[in-house]
Amino acid sequence: MGNLCLPLAVDEGERHKLDQFIEHKKPLQPREKVFHSGEAFTSIYAVRSGSVKSFCLDSEGREQVTGFYLPGEIFGWDGLADDQYQNTAIALETTSVCEIPYEKLEQLGDAIPAIKKYVMKLISREINADQKLIALLAGHSAQQKVASLLLSFSDRLAQQKRSPTRLWLPMSRSEISSYLGLTVETVSRVLGALQKKNLLKVNKKEIEILDKQALQTLATSADE
Amino acid sequence: MGNLCLPLAVDEGERHKLDQFIEHKKPLQPREKVFHSGEAFTSIYAVRSGSVKSFCLDSEGREQVTGFYLPGEIFGWDGLADDQYQNTAIALETTSVCEIPYEKLEQLGDAIPAIKKYVMKLISREINADQKLIALLAGHSAQQKVASLLLSFSDRLAQQKRSPTRLWLPMSRSEISSYLGLTVETVSRVLGALQKKNLLKVNKKEIEILDKQALQTLATSADE
DNA sequence: CGTAAGTTTGATGTAGGTCAACGGCCGTGG
DNA sequence: CCACGGCCGTTGACCTACATCAAACTTACG
Numbered sequence: 001m002g003n004l005c006l007p008l009a010v011d012e013g014e015r016h017k018l019d020q021f022i023e024h025k026k027p028l029q030p031r032e033k034v035f036h037s038g039e040a041f042t043s044i045y046a047v048r049s050g051s052v053k054s055f056c057l058d059s060e061g062r063e064q065v066t067g068f069y070l071p072g073e074i075f076g077w078d079g080l081a082d083d084q085y086q087n088t089a090i091a092l093e094t095t096s097v098c099e100i101p102y103e104k105l106e107q108l109g110d111a112i113p114a115i116k117k118y119v120m121k122l123i124s125r126e127i128n129a130d131q132k133l134i135a136l137l138a139g140h141s142a143q144q145k146v147a148s149l150l151l152s153f154s155d156r157l158a159q160q161k162r163s164p165t166r167l168w169l170p171m172s173r174s175e176i177s178s179y180l181g182l183t184v185e186t187v188s189r190v191l192g193a194l195q196k197k198n199l200l201k202v203n204k205k206e207i208e209i210l211d212k213q214a215l216q217t218l219a220t221s222a223d224e
Numbered sequence: 225m226g227n228l229c230l231p232l233a234v235d236e237g238e239r240h241k242l243d244q245f246i247e248h249k250k251p252l253q254p255r256e257k258v259f260h261s262g263e264a265f266t267s268i269y270a271v272r273s274g275s276v277k278s279f280c281l282d283s284e285g286r287e288q289v290t291g292f293y294l295p296g297e298i299f300g301w302d303g304l305a306d307d308q309y310q311n312t313a314i315a316l317e318t319t320s321v322c323e324i325p326y327e328k329l330e331q332l333g334d335a336i337p338a339i340k341k342y343v344m345k346l347i348s349r350e351i352n353a354d355q356k357l358i359a360l361l362a363g364h365s366a367q368q369k370v371a372s373l374l375l376s377f378s379d380r381l382a383q384q385k386r387s388p389t390r391l392w393l394p395m396s397r398s399e400i401s402s403y404l405g406l407t408v409e410t411v412s413r414v415l416g417a418l419q420k421k422n423l424l425k426v427n428k429k430e431i432e433i434l435d436k437q438a439l440q441t442l443a444t445s446a447d448e
Numbered sequence: 449c450g451t452a453a454g455t456t457t458g459a460t461g462t463a464g465g466t467c468a469a470c471g472g473c474c475g476t477g478g
Numbered sequence: 479c480c481a482c483g484g485c486c487g488t489t490g491a492c493c494t495a496c497a498t499c500a501a502a503c504t505t506a507c508g
Contacts, residue, residue, distance in 0.1 A: 056359060059444040064359045078355060080348035086355065110334070123347050124304035130354035131302060131310065135280060135288045137361040138405030142464065173487060181362030186464055188488055204473095204487080220283040366496070397455065407497055412456055428455080428505085 021108075023099040024048070028091040034076075036088040041079030043099045047071050050095025051170040054078070054087040055178070065179040067129075068092075068171060070156050077126050092170040137181050145180040146190045147219035150200070154209060165209045241332060247323040248272070252315040258300075260312040265303030267323045271295050274319025275394040278302070278311040279402070289403040291353070292316075292395060294380050301350050316394040361405050369404040370414045371443035374424070378433060389433045 027050075028034065034045055037056055045052075052069040066087055069075045079085035080102070091097075109116030136148050150167070158164040169176070177187045191207075194200045199215050201208040209215060251274075252258065258269055261280055269276075276293040290311055293299045303309035304326070315321075333340030360372050374391070382388040393400070401411045415431075418424045423439050425432040433439060 056355075058359065058363060062363065064363055066355050066358055077348055077351055081345055081352045086352060106340075116330075120347075121305055123344075123351070124301055126351055127301055127347070127354060128305045128310060130351060130358060131280075131290050133358055134290055134354060134361065135282065137358060138402070139282060139286065139288050178362070183465055184487075185466085185489085189464090192488075396453095408455075409457085409498085410496060413496095416456075 021101060021104045023101075025097055025099055027094055027096045030091055030093050030095075032091050032095075034089040034091065034097060035079070035085045037085055039079075039085050041076075041083050041085055041102065043101045044074055044076035044105070045089070046074050046098040046100065048096040048098055051092045052089050052095060052097070053092055053171055053175060054089045056087050063178055065171075065175050068175075068179065070153075071160055073156070074122050074126075077123055080123075092175075142180075142182055142186050142190050143193070144219050145182065146176075146187060147194070147215050149176065149180060150207060150209065151212070151215060151219055154212065165212070167207045167209070169205045169207060241335075245325060245328040245332075247325075249321055249323055251318055251320045254315055254317050254319075256315050256319075258313040258315065258321060259303070259309045261309055263303075263309050265300075265307050265309055265326065267325045268298055268300035268329070269313070270298050270322040270324065272320040272322055275316045276313050276319060276321070277316055277395060277399060278313045280311050287402055289395075289399050292399075292403065294377075295384055297380070298346050298350075301347055304347075316399075366404075366406050366410050366414050367417070368443050369406065370400075370411060371418070371439050373400065373404060374431060374433065375436070375439060375443055378436065389436070391431045391433070393429045393431060 034052060047069050049071050051071075052075060053065055054067045054069070054075055055063050055065045058064055066078075067075065069089075075089060076085065078087050105115070105119060109119055136145055140148070153167050153169070154164040157167060171179075173184045173187050176182075177184045180187070191200065191202050194215075195202045197214075199209070199211045199218070201210060258276060271293050273295050275295075276299060277289055278291045278293070278299055279287050279289045282288055290302075291299065293313075299313055300309065302311050329339070329343060333343055360369055364372070377391050377393070378388040381391060395403075397408045397411050400406075401408045404411070415424065415426050418439075419426045421438075423433070423435045423442070425434060
């Protein structure tokens with residue numbers, strides 16, 4: 001339980017302390033908010049099952065998706081700098097999350113160095129993930145962006161011991177396109193093209209990766 | 225000194241402890257490396273004077289600039305997650321930096337809660353900066369990207385109590401274009417266009433902002 | 449000074465955006 | 479049970495913002 005939320009190399013007693021204050025919230029409905037932009041920062045969250053997207057709104061009110069979070073992943077760090085969440089986070093499907101109050105986590109970190117260290121790793125992983133996305137957005141074609149997203153999902157599913165070839169995308173095409181800085185039409189066309197090349201089998205939100213090797217080549221190397 | 229490196233609300237004695245281990249390295253030459261990708265993570269760095277860029281190389285060996293750092297700003301967090309720097313950081317001009325060993329910073333955080341809190345803020349600011357860049361890259365035109373960069377520089381210069389209208393860009397057009405996901409030519413043309421509209425006065429790396437208001441409008445609202 | 453690297457400007461090409469139409473899916477209501 | 483309307487996804491025709499290619503120009507430096 002707490003194990004799933006914060007998979008630490010800590011002993012039984014320590015894990016018990018952790019469990020004490022982690023709130024296992026009741027499942028969220030699809031589209032239900034975890035927190036919204038501007039709200040006071042109190043906690044970070046771990047996805048237990050289901051999935052979450054985070055996004056912000058630009059000056060025109062258009063939605064910019066900034067992240068997708070799958071089981072085992074942590075979100076909410078964006079609130080720490082200014083004591084209020086910068087993004088809004090909502091469930092993409094029926095989802096359960098653990099709420100981890102940041103104050104408590106800090107206190108516990110003081111008592112248990114392993115936890116403090118782990119927390120730092122978690123935050124900095126968010127930095128690395130964001131920088132990978134920056135590199136993807138700045139320098140790559142539509143095909144490369146879409147292929148990279150699929151591979152990222154594949155890897156993250158593998159980490160959950162789930163099939164890395166048969167993926168269910170919990171988000172809409174429009175959410176994908178926002179995340180990748182493309183339009184819905186382009187995402188749709190690219191998926192079609194990849195299917196025609198027999199790299200994928202696409203069935204609405206169900207994607208089967210037929211040739212991961214080729215997909216990786218396409219994601220990282222120059223086009224065609 | 226230490227004050228400049230880590231401007232904390234700490235008392236004299238505490239600041240002394242800080243100063244003990246902060247290394248004030250001798251000035252770096254232009255193009256000199258602070259750390260390089262793959263190197264073991266040991267320290268974060270604060271820019272004291274001059275400026276620094278961080279970048280990574282993609283599979284083709286093309287450089288992707290991930291950040292520019294000005295006096296008072298901290299860089300190097302990208303090494304924390306995997307205990308090795310993901311980016312390479314080099315001085316853009318003659319630059320002096322403070323090296324702050326992370327181990328020591330952690331220890332000091334244990335002793336002085338204010339420092340620990342401050343460190344967390346610093347890291348999470350990097351997250352917020354990265355996410356702002358993601359939003360910029362994903363959803364905006366070339367004009368908006370360039371205008372946003374100039375405004376960002378303007379704001380950061382203001383924080384240093386320097387003129388927010390007369391800026392000296394320490395990086396090349398090519399570095400700007402990599403950072404913004406554009407080509408050199410486009411950056412050059414956009415700067416030209418903004419000058420023609422009398423929003424800027426461009427003289428190679430010297431930029432004067434003539435109409436900040438209009439620039440902000442242009443950066444955030446729909447084109448034209 | 450001469451060479452190389454950075455910047456600007458112009459001409460042309462194209463990836464992907466925009467606009468429009470259609471088809472599938474699902475919930476609601478008769 | 480079927481009819482209808484709205485939303486999502488796909489597909490096609492077209493167009494534009496930016497990339498690419500090319501050349502002159504400017505600056506930095508031996």
